[in-house]
Amino acid sequence: xxxxxxxxxxxxxxxxxxxxxLNRLLSLRSEVQxxxxxxxxxxxxPPAEYLNARxxxxxEEAALLLGPDKFEKVFGFKPDEKINLVDPSxxxxxx
Numbered sequence: 001x002x003x004x005x006x007x008x009x010x011x012x013x014x015x016x017x018x019x020x021x022l023n024r025l026l027s028l029r030s031e032v033q034x035x036x037x038x039x040x041x042x043x044x045x046p047p048a049e050y051l052n053a054r055x056x057x058x059x060e061e062a063a064l065l066l067g068p069d070k071f072e073k074v075f076g077f078k079p080d081e082k083i084n085l086v087d088p089s090x091x092x093x094x095x
Contacts, residue, residue, distance in 0.1 A: 048088035
């Protein structure tokens with residue numbers, strides 16, 4: 001069996017007394033990972049703006065699920081911070 005990664009360990013510690021909430025958060029994370037692993041129908045990779053918007057939406061979903069205090073304890077930043085996962089200046093897609 002694979003050892004839990006850092007995110008799972010941290011979330012498990014923060015949400016130790018709330019197993020249902022932990023399961024819902026890990027399910028959301030699983031959905032994110034499955035989405036990221038999907039092949040896009042177009043032959044061109046999606047633009048950085050799309051990837052960042054999708055990531056931000058999923059962080060917002062986690063914030064709604066956890067509330068601001070638990071979100072910050074699990075993720076290490078406030079839920080109202082905008083996170084760009086992909087730097088558009090480094091991720092150029094030829095069109």
